[in-house]
Amino acid sequence: MAAASLAAPPATAQAPADAAGAARLGTSAISALLRGMSLEEKVGQLFVTYVHGQAADEAHPGNQRDFGVGTAAEVVAKYRPGGVVYFNNSSYDNIDTPAQIAALSNGLQRASRIPLAISTDQEMGIVTRIGPPVTQFPGNMALGAGRRAQDAEKAAEITARELRAMGINQDFAPDADVNSNPANPVIGVRSYSGDPALAATMTAAQVRGYQQHPLTRTGVSATAKHFPGHGDTAEDSHTSLPTVDRTAEQWRAVDAEPFRAAIAAGVDSIMTAHIRMPLIDPSGEPATLSRPVVTGLLREELGYDGVVITDSLAMAGVRQLHPDAEIPVLALKAGVDQLLMPVDLRVAVDSVVAAVRGGELTERRIDQSVLRVLRMKFLRGMLTSPPASADPKVGTPDRLAVAQAIADRTVTAVRNDAGVLPLSAKPASALVTGWGETTTRALAERFAARGAAATALPTGSAPTEAQIASAAQAAAGAQVVVVLTNALSRQPAQQALVARLLATGKPVVAVAVQNPYDVAHTDAPTWLATFSYGAVSMESLARVVYGEVKPAGKLPVDVPGPRPYPFGHAVGW
Structure with missing residues (x-):
């Protein structure tokens, strides 16, 4: 089935300078498209589904x-969704190579009468669906440590160009949450900062980078998430319904600021969180289904008239209070426009159609959301885009160099009490141990490239006594030891590993490769934080250890614990 398209602006017309101007340019064409749609087609536009x-x-x-048809193209043709989301896990398995992704995107677009919003979660850092050869950047908290809005914007711009080259036109990023709870199990380094102002600055910068100029067809629709703010939870909404006990005043002072900044930057879409805020909505409904949150806070108080999309409707946080068939209708009543990944797409679509025909929802309400979706598609050039290239240009040398330079500005030195860093001479031998099999190996390779006989000895998240003893024995034969930690603050065995390595008397460099909260929980005199365990960050770490670059980052969060550190702390040399 050939995809419908809207005519692009005449070649002689000057492209509008802002998003509002671009939206006005497409109003008549979008309205005409809406008038030609059946109720079922309109409802389809409200859903974003996975495919296999x-x-x-x-x-x-x-x-x-899951869908009663054989192929992904048949899913699109049968259900006529407004969008499709890609994953790289065994459940859906959509991602292999850039060329394969581009071909998949083109095939799905051919199956859809109205062009699809094709999305993925390419936040960078710990949530990255598409790996190398696509250009990889450190995640949000690393960018927050670097404090450079221009770096955040450039990272988003390159990511957007590469996604668009593969036929992906919407990114479920940036994460606009303020990570104010160190025990947060699902946000953490996905947040830029625990400081609302810094998080807001970086959120706005990345929105600008992702979206670029209206109608250029080089940017993607950005999605600020997870409204009204998932940063103060101690539970994961994938598996439970977290409660956030913020008052409206506290929410305005902390969580709202990055979303305000995203809206001011013209963000195309905002994703809701499956969290309960009883001091704002006493009903106990998750924010996704809460009219006081979606319509009251987001639409009315913050003045947002773009697309509001739910987080996945397969998550436990939204499924605890209602049957799956009721959830899409309740979300639309709350003020949501798009419904992401319902458990059963047929049941979800039928429930919305039945709600309209039964008078529970009006067709005018459906039209309101469809217009927002079509406006987003027009604004970002989705309705007029040519097919993705058969050979997408990704990971080019110039982009890789930019990514490395950005990562180099994010490494943060928290302690250097013994003056171990930078190394005064290149070590003949080095041990890299601790968390992460791939990560320890990547760093050891960077040491080896600098002439050291480097050994990688991963010990995992909870090292056994035998692993700890083996690491201590290996340390005795090395001139320098680097121990990588991840969630050490919650893992006594990792703390024991660091203590045993220190007891060898060898120079030990401890590195928190995810949340920086680890640094407060051992007496290691030398502590660095990278906020990211990707290869680009491990290269930056090696450069700092060897004195090739200076640590330029500053803590983007308060670090509580036995040895606390404030927001903004850093040491240098």
């Missing part, structure tokens, strides 16, 4: 099981 497989025409048993 790496090719549009590939028969996959998951599609048969």
Whole structure:
């Protein structure tokens, strides 16, 4: 089925300078498109679904099981969704190579009468769906440590260009949460900062970078998430319904600021959180289904008239109080526009259609959301885009160099009490141990490239006594020891590993490669934080250790604990 498209602006017309101007340019065409849609087609535009497989025409048993058809293209043709989301896990398995992704995108677009919003979660850092050869950047908290809004914007711009080259036109990023709870199990380094102002500055910068100029077809729709703010939770909404006991005044002072900044920057879409805020909505409904939150706070107080999309409707946080068939209708009543990944797409679509025909929802209400979706598609050039390239240009040398330079500005030195860093001479031998098999190996390779006989000895998240003893023995034969930690503050065995390595008397460099909260929980005199364990950050770490670059980052959060550190702390040399 050929995709419909709207005519692009005449070549002689000057492109509008802002998003509002671009939206006005497409109003008549969008309205005409809406008038030609049946109720079922309109409702379809409100859904973003997953599909199974790496090719549009590939028969996959998951599609048969979940949708009653064989291929991803048939899912699109049958249900006529407004969007499709890609994943790189075994459940959906959409991602292999850039060329494969581009071909999948083109195949799905051919199956859709109205062009799709094709999305993924390419936040960078710990939530990265598409790995190398696509250009990789450190995640949000690393960018917050670097304090450079221009770096955040450039990272988003490059990410957007590469996504668009693969036919992906919406990114479920940036994460606009303020990570104010160190025990947060699901946000953490996905947040830029625990400081609302810094988080707001970086959020706005990345919105600008992702979206670029209206109608250029090089940017993607950004999605600020997770409204009204998931940063103060101690539970994961994938598996539970977290409660945030903020008053409206506290929310305005902390969580609202990055979303205000995103809206001011013209963000195309905002994703809701499956969290309960009883002091704002005493009903106990998750924010996704809460009219006081979605309509009251987001629409009315913050004045947002763009697309509001739910987080996945398959998550436990939204499914605890209502049957799956009721959830899409309740979300639309709350003020949401798009419904992401319902458990059963047919049941979800039918429930919305039935709600309109039964008078529970009006078709005018459906039209309101469809217009927002179509406006977003027009604004970002989705309705007039040519097919993705068969050979997408990603990971080019110039972009990789930019990513490395950005990462180099994020490493933060928290302690250097013994003056171990920078190394005064290149070590002949080095041990890299601790958390992360891939990460320890990547750093050891960077040491080896600098002439050291480097050994990688991963010990995992909870090292055994035998692993600790083995690491201490290996340390005795090394001139320098680097121990990588991840969630050490919650892992006594990792703390014991660091203590045993220090007891060898060897120079030990401890590095928190995810949340920086680890640094307050041992007496290691030398502590660095990278906020990211990707290869680009491990190269930056090696450069700092060897004195090739100076640590330029500053803590973007308060670090509580036995040895606390304030927001903004850093040491240098």
